[in-house]
Amino acid sequence: MGKNQKTNHTDVNTLGEFGLIEHLTRNFALNNVSSIKGIGDDAAVLNANDEEVLLVSTDMLVEGIHFDPAYTPLKHLGYKSIVVNVSDIYAMNGTPTQVTVSIAISNRYSVEALDELYAGILLACEKYDVDLVGGDTTSCPKGMTISVTALGRAKQGQVSYRSGAQVGDVICLTGYLGAAYLGLQILEREKQIYLENPQIQPDLDNASYLIESILKPEAAKDSVDYFHKHGITPTSMIDVSDGLASELFHIAKQSNVGLYIEEVNLPIHQETQLKAISFNIDPLTCAMHGGEDYELLFTINPKDLEKVKYMPDVYMIGDIVEADQGLKLHTSGGNIKNLVAQGWQHFRDEKS
Amino acid sequence: MGKNQKTNHTDVNTLGEFGLIEHLTRNFALNNVSSIKGIGDDAAVLNANDEEVLLVSTDMLVEGIHFDPAYTPLKHLGYKSIVVNVSDIYAMNGTPTQVTVSIAISNRYSVEALDELYAGILLACEKYDVDLVGGDTTSCPKGMTISVTALGRAKQGQVSYRSGAQVGDVICLTGYLGAAYLGLQILEREKQIYLENPQIQPDLDNASYLIESILKPEAAKDSVDYFHKHGITPTSMIDVSDGLASELFHIAKQSNVGLYIEEVNLPIHQETQLKAISFNIDPLTCAMHGGEDYELLFTINPKDLEKVKYMPDVYMIGDIVEADQGLKLHTSGGNIKNLVAQGWQHFRDEKS
Numbered sequence: 001m002g003k004n005q006k007t008n009h010t011d012v013n014t015l016g017e018f019g020l021i022e023h024l025t026r027n028f029a030l031n032n033v034s035s036i037k038g039i040g041d042d043a044a045v046l047n048a049n050d051e052e053v054l055l056v057s058t059d060m061l062v063e064g065i066h067f068d069p070a071y072t073p074l075k076h077l078g079y080k081s082i083v084v085n086v087s088d089i090y091a092m093n094g095t096p097t098q099v100t101v102s103i104a105i106s107n108r109y110s111v112e113a114l115d116e117l118y119a120g121i122l123l124a125c126e127k128y129d130v131d132l133v134g135g136d137t138t139s140c141p142k143g144m145t146i147s148v149t150a151l152g153r154a155k156q157g158q159v160s161y162r163s164g165a166q167v168g169d170v171i172c173l174t175g176y177l178g179a180a181y182l183g184l185q186i187l188e189r190e191k192q193i194y195l196e197n198p199q200i201q202p203d204l205d206n207a208s209y210l211i212e213s214i215l216k217p218e219a220a221k222d223s224v225d226y227f228h229k230h231g232i233t234p235t236s237m238i239d240v241s242d243g244l245a246s247e248l249f250h251i252a253k254q255s256n257v258g259l260y261i262e263e264v265n266l267p268i269h270q271e272t273q274l275k276a277i278s279f280n281i282d283p284l285t286c287a288m289h290g291g292e293d294y295e296l297l298f299t300i301n302p303k304d305l306e307k308v309k310y311m312p313d314v315y316m317i318g319d320i321v322e323a324d325q326g327l328k329l330h331t332s333g334g335n336i337k338n339l340v341a342q343g344w345q346h347f348r349d350e351k352s
Numbered sequence: 353m354g355k356n357q358k359t360n361h362t363d364v365n366t367l368g369e370f371g372l373i374e375h376l377t378r379n380f381a382l383n384n385v386s387s388i389k390g391i392g393d394d395a396a397v398l399n400a401n402d403e404e405v406l407l408v409s410t411d412m413l414v415e416g417i418h419f420d421p422a423y424t425p426l427k428h429l430g431y432k433s434i435v436v437n438v439s440d441i442y443a444m445n446g447t448p449t450q451v452t453v454s455i456a457i458s459n460r461y462s463v464e465a466l467d468e469l470y471a472g473i474l475l476a477c478e479k480y481d482v483d484l485v486g487g488d489t490t491s492c493p494k495g496m497t498i499s500v501t502a503l504g505r506a507k508q509g510q511v512s513y514r515s516g517a518q519v520g521d522v523i524c525l526t527g528y529l530g531a532a533y534l535g536l537q538i539l540e541r542e543k544q545i546y547l548e549n550p551q552i553q554p555d556l557d558n559a560s561y562l563i564e565s566i567l568k569p570e571a572a573k574d575s576v577d578y579f580h581k582h583g584i585t586p587t588s589m590i591d592v593s594d595g596l597a598s599e600l601f602h603i604a605k606q607s608n609v610g611l612y613i614e615e616v617n618l619p620i621h622q623e624t625q626l627k628a629i630s631f632n633i634d635p636l637t638c639a640m641h642g643g644e645d646y647e648l649l650f651t652i653n654p655k656d657l658e659k660v661k662y663m664p665d666v667y668m669i670g671d672i673v674e675a676d677q678g679l680k681l682h683t684s685g686g687n688i689k690n691l692v693a694q695g696w697q698h699f700r701d702e703k704s
Contacts, residue, residue: 008462008464009462009464010462010463010464011459011462011463012457012459012461012462012463012466012491013459014463015463017489017490020463020466020489021487021489023463024466024467024470024489025470025484027470027474028474028477028483028484029483030483030485031481031483032449032450032481032482032483034449034450034505035449035450035483035485037485038483038484038485038486039484039485039486039487043486044450044452044485044486046449046450046485046503048400048401048406049400049401049402050401054400054406056450056452056485056486056501056503057486058452058454058486058487058488058499058501059454059488060454060456060488060490060497060499062456062490062491062492062493062497063493064492064493065456065490065491065492065493066490097384097386097387097398098384098386098387098396098398098408100396100408100410100501102410102411102412102499103412104412104414104417104497105364107363107364107365109364110360110361110362110363110364111362111363111364111366111367111372111375112360112361112362114364114372114376115376118376118377118379122379122380125380129383129384130384131380131381131382131383131384131387131390132377132380132390132391133382133387133389133390133391133396133398133408134390134391134395134396134408134409134410135373135391135410136410136411136412136499137369137372137373137376138369138412138414138417138418139364139414139417140414140416140417140495140497141414141415141416141417141494141495142493142494143492143493145412145414145456145492145497145499147410147412147454147488147497147499149408149410149452149501151398151408153386
């Protein structure tokens, strides 16, 4: 036995989340005629009929990683679990139609707690016009895990992939960035204060906009409805879940282009600006790397610019350039910097 | 504060798994035109095109509940996670086409461990002709949770629901029952012996058939291929995941019929018979309540009986009768007993 080598143990963190997915799925191919696009975009694309394709996306929310039950109302959690999934369908220029919801729960959760969770799920299903059509309910040794799969439809030829950005396209966003990250910082701060001294009442600083951004985000339904109404197909699109910088890297890599972002054009809400400064964080960092904003990042052919201008919420933040020009940020101070992808670190230490 | 009532805490076990799902989803309706059938069958049924419907099913496997890493090779686990999901598609008389796989893993799992898991997933995808088209990969504080969603297609008008059994139909099974349950008992016994004395080598008693039944089950693809080739549509169908008795109750309830089962016709493998006796368990109990067999239970109009007879694996175990006759078992001893649903208890105590 002494001569046997110990089985290799490579920490998953060494690959990063995207690297790990690429590594694990490298041997899988698409063999079914109904599979149009598999892994690597916000949703998979499958054949449905002559007019439509089917979109499929799935996301998992894990207690202790994606949410902290200490400050996450279960109704908000249920709502959010649907929102983050339909957001992926919108990011393909699609319309969500159905969801399945699977939950693993420890016996710490009562029927009443689950009623709250499902009240939030119902609210989101009604808001986003999706039907709950299936799921699984099981126990688990500890905590809660929610796994949602969203199904949607898009018109044939009108799917926006991450790979379609062209040189000369304008880069747009459907709303503000960085608020969810700061909302999370506020909740974490108040939790620490409470743990150290349960007598002190939480000081939420009238920060309802920031806190709602993390606890009860909305998906950019109105923007996609606008696209459909006005016959606009973004040349590429992705939702901002891991942070703007990370999403820009996805677009640039998959479209094989470079890009140029104007810092002064980045939409950062005044409350986000002020709170970031009070936390001694650069507001730009919140916008670039905060994540969980669930706005849509998309690129538009200049011919569609006139229509896009009149969207209720749209911010033009830069341009697509040749790949060899790289990914650049023109700072408000007048400098040109290379963009850096950071994103959230999803793999943490096992807790006992 | 003293007058405030404590928030109610109703234990989820009081409702049972099926009761809990019914309770939580009671306020949800199907509003989309593309939603044909939602919760309550092996898979949801959605509109695809004039020839086909789309089938969607999802299942979660949780470490410590559905599998024990002490005796579950990860490659087998990956394989099984796909099998249990495609089995639900077959149970609708459909053909599985795509899967998504989401995993939450603690840092106890290395890249090499995940490679094993995905090798099993790949093997099953190849065996069952399904494409892996998406998923999510995240960390969790402890253990592993696997959530798979399977998509499939069925011909319009050829979907087998649980609700279609008619009086006079013949009740059939595609294979043996009870082996997976006994395989699990063997593995649990060996684990206990090992924990008490790690020097003792596992005594698996040449029980490879039983152990393989729990660790690496197969779905009844060949049976459904036979249905399609011979133009047979079972009047109702369900896969045996929770135990034959539990599935018979689903068919009877949703079809509003009674049924009559012949014990002597229940397919129980000789190894299952012998091992059950050595464990002092009635083989009938293993067959009726063991679960995880992943065979198909289906009902057939007598006109199709001639074709069904020549299926490679088929056992005719009873008949559909009027609802007021209830669910009866004609025992091999000549008695008539009422069937009792038992199934697996999925909600257990939270472990620290």
